[in-house]
Amino acid sequence: MVARERLVPYLFLLPALSLLIMFNLFPAIATLNESLHANSLSSNRRIFVELENFQRIFNDPVFWKSVRVTLLFSLLVNPIQVSLALALAILANQKVRGIAFFRSIYLLPVAVSINVTTIVWGLMLDSNAGLINGVLRLLAVPAQPFLTAPTHALWSIIILATWKGVPLWALFFLAGLQGIPDSVIEAAKIDGANRWQLFSRVTFPLLRGVLVFVLVADTVANFLLFAPVLLLTQGGPQLSTNLIMYETYRRGFVYGDLGGAAAMLWVMLLIVFIVIGFEFLLLRNR
């Protein structure tokens, strides 16, 4: 009886944990293993090739271009999304009539999948006859090659990712803002703090934890962005939107070089860690 009793928690854990170990933990470890092996989609033979996969991708100019594009994208999209998300959260935290209605509207982009976002924005950003160019024409601005010029395409991806991303991250800031006790705000007001002082000296420092979380989580999410590139630009024009995640997919599943793709994922993981390290450094408590 007692021995059976001891088994109970393990039996409760068994189904979920064995699946997690098999399909999540094991693949995480195997990614490294994979990057050291030659493997192809067509055959099951595996050869240990040491660092050959890494050498191959490091000698590939397309890969380096992809790293540069990904870093540029990360440098642009994350600060834009995080600051707009904070601004939106402050706006959605105003205690005015009808605010619940506005918050529901702000939830719409969160509910819509990235594929739907991509399709709708892709058609709106059409270089010839898209809605955005239609509106620009009203303002006497010439039609822009949003998805067809190397100067514009990355920005188009930033715009659509931002439309979907900002309301999501704003939810976290809003939760943080609502966690600040009213008494703290009141006390600062009684001490004569004006609006800017209230934000910069009270609200913002209290949101630091949320800010770090959102910045890191947003950075990771944007490194994984894949669908807009696949559906709209296929990395082009002239590789200007060839983000690493897409390059990995192309290498692994279009060209069948899974070893190279796995090696690329490792390099990407390393880049993610370096960027997150920088972000922590930037936001560390002074």
Place this chain on the structure above:
Amino acid sequence: MTEQTRFLTTEAGRRQRIRIRHRQALLEQIIIYVLLIFTAVLMIVPLLWAVAASFTPNEKVFEYAYPFSWRAFLPVEFTLEAYRNLFARGFSRALLNTFILGVTVVVVGGLINAMAGFAFARFEFWGKRFLFIFTILVTFLIPVDLTAIPRYILVRELGWLNTWQGLIVPGLASSLVIFLFRQFFEEIPQDLIDAARVDGASWTRLFFIIILPLSTPVLITAALLLFLSQWDSFFWPLLVAPRPELRVVQVEISNATAEYQTLWNQLLAGSMLAAIVPILLLLPFQRYYVRAITGSGLKE
């Protein structure tokens, strides 16, 4: 008396101060509403246009967008042509597939994640901390897309490519959902469990008859997260189940961008069908969803 002291001390000055304060408050309200409406328009315009265009004859979709006309937001020549053609193409198959996938993962995944959460919340056992850190925390921190290649190879070795198992099984266990269940079950009073144990209830009985019926809020949250994760999943089904009969909604609408390139109203109709389900689920249950995702991120 100077101008300034009169303003500060007399009755007329007091009224003037109140007036100024009122005017400031009013101005502030106006600015807030202008910003609220402006951002709401930014969020809603793409969807409004997409909905209107999906009810518009295909050749008119771009006519009203460029040059821009208000008709872009109102389907004046209302037609169900896009939806009819979409279903004639077999879009209902993708919808059905995704529902089957979502419901299976909600039922089976919800159950096994709840059991694991319960074990972590209410039992003391050898290896608990180790198991928690190395399975739940580690898998929570590593994004699944980053490890897709070995998972793909594993599923291929199992012979599960282009099968329901390949789609469903890897998505059942979720460290986030286990985490949420654990937090909820930790709050259940020990007395309740002791009382049931004294009455001779087995752990299984206790879990199914007493604990689960008490757990509606966390069950709603878990169901919502699991269903939406399957409804939105794209990368994994794209890799493991390219067979047309197994296509899910997100894969179907993405294929549509290549397969029926210039049938814009159908493309948008499919997108709106893909969007309406999560919207209808999220709006009434937003409280559960928001608390779950923000709570998981912000608790340190």
